[in-house]
Amino acid sequence: MASDPGEVGLSGWGNYPRVPTELLAPRTPAGARDLLLGRSGVVARGAGRAYGDAAVGTHSTISSRGLNRMRSFDAATAQLTVEAGVTIADILAAFEPRGFFLKVVPGTKFVTVGGAIAADVHGKNHHRDGGFGTIVESFRLALPGGEIVSCSRSENAALFAATLGGMGLTGMILDATLRLLPIETAWLRQDTRVAGNLDAAIDQLENNASTTYSVAWIDCLARGAALGRSLVYLAEHASRRDRELLGPDLEPFPSRRTARLSVPELFPGWLLNRASMRAFNELYFRRGAAQQGRPRLVHWDPYFFPLDAIADWNRVYGRRGFVQYQCVIPLDRARRVLADILDLVSRRGDASFLAVLKQLGDASGLISFPRRGYTLTMDFPVTDTLFAFLDQLDALVVDAGGRLYLAKDARQSRATFESGYPGLAALRDIRQQTGASTRLVSHLSARLGI
């Protein structure tokens, strides 16, 4: 049923930390359940796109990649049932040509459905449409005792809410039923706005809260009065009429390009120096500014998944890996605290050259990351001084009543985590009841005492 178990060094997408674990690869949902039964210190892993230590078990890790079969699709209700290892890319490849999309997609299409549920991933429309959990009708969960239970908003509702964003700590998701979104074309109608500083960027996001998709790309190298200088991208799915007006020579559903660039195995970290970043950002901004005020059509693939075009872009940070820092700050404190964070980051200098700012709506799962406010995301290469610096940022986040995204985290403290997640006690209770507390243990849950 499974390949030979072997002790391997596993990490998340950030290549940090790298820790030993027994990696198991079941080929069927029943096989996955059998492997879970009788193991301790185990957690499920999807495509390995969580950045830190969320999908590495302290003893064993069960890959869902073999659970990659689709089950059924009902065109009348747009309901699709798939096994947990099916990816968003698989779903879009099969259903976009038939006029269906997913209402919630994260920044990469290479995540599995199981992983998307476990992290309750969000997209550029969270402020309007909620997280991935909102398109999930139901799923089947294998509990550590071997029992397989169906969960939905009406059946085992508490377990359903605990599993959305529950980081795989309630059981292993075997399959799920999702509701797809009908679309008229493969295009997005995108509006670009230039924001001269952070306040202007937040104004733009706030004033366009009724737009389906909105996101600001911040130039982290800008300082002083230009701190938070951004390009704000607003978009809607293009209707047939939009396509006729803006791109009469474009096909409604063009066949997809498959060519992908790839980053060489050991991209030297020193190439990411300040000068090259500054030049890149300047070009990026001029191009964006030139597009201001002229709506244009962008294909869904580069629109939603720009980094997917570069395979293994995580290698760009070199051997030591990187940390993606993503926090959310409640609405009332956002302007002030995000400015403080950006100021520290721009002074530090080695931060990622671009940061992403988004508006988030209400929370869903017990320990789902999103909550009403603004979320900021940045990459940092791992260095000797990085973690002390990030602790400084954490202090600002905690003080503002915000929290950090567990799917990105590799290093926050228990105190930071506990102050940000009031649903934690309820999750712990559920883990007690199902026997998950001692059995389902990832490096993340051990580190944070979940």
Next chain:
Amino acid sequence: MTDTKSILVIGGSSDIGHATALRYAKEGWRVTLAARDLEAAQRNADDIRTRSGVETSVQALDLLQAGQLAGFVAGLSTLPDTVVCVVGELGDQLRAQTDPELATTIMRTNFEAPSLLLEQFAQAFGARGYGTIVGVSSVAGDRGRASNYYYGAAKAGFSQFLSGLRNRLALAGKVRVVTVKPGFVRTKMTAHMKLPAPLTVEPDRVAEDIYRADVTRPRDVIYVARRFRLVMTIICALPEPIFKRMRI
């Protein structure tokens, strides 16, 4: 749609069988998967139907049961346009050396049973006047090696069977026979093996090459990966006194 083409995959629970059927389904072909493990075949059939929107069905078939093999083709409700046989069982070479029953199973599974079954298709396709028979053999059949010679000998027999069948049918009419020789493919069968990356392919690649050799760019014998043809040419050219002392 009366002109919808159809494919029957023998060994439809396997990874290569699944990938191959899905490749044809994407072009609108109706799919039937025949397998001993009907539950696994049904899982694959559901996947193919959901991804492609085509009709799929499954059919129970245990090739080693003489009663199921005889009359299998006559019992089909529709005769497919293409039949692809991906049946194969590596078996445990070391055990087979001391366990004649296992050795017999390996030889019957890889050679005897697929050949007897495809002969039935050759006759039915011949009577109808068209059809393609795809047999998935192996590079292991090109030269016998210490590590897998029961499997290799059976695949050699199967390759020769396909070659002879192709010769016979080419003289008679429009029925085509395609021999596919995959090298290392990442599947259930090889999950426990360390495979050399440059010579290893995914099941999708085998599926793509089969579809091409059948439909878009007709071929008689194909190697997947293609560089395996060169590798096997060299291995076959080695003089026996040298070859017999090698570990490859």
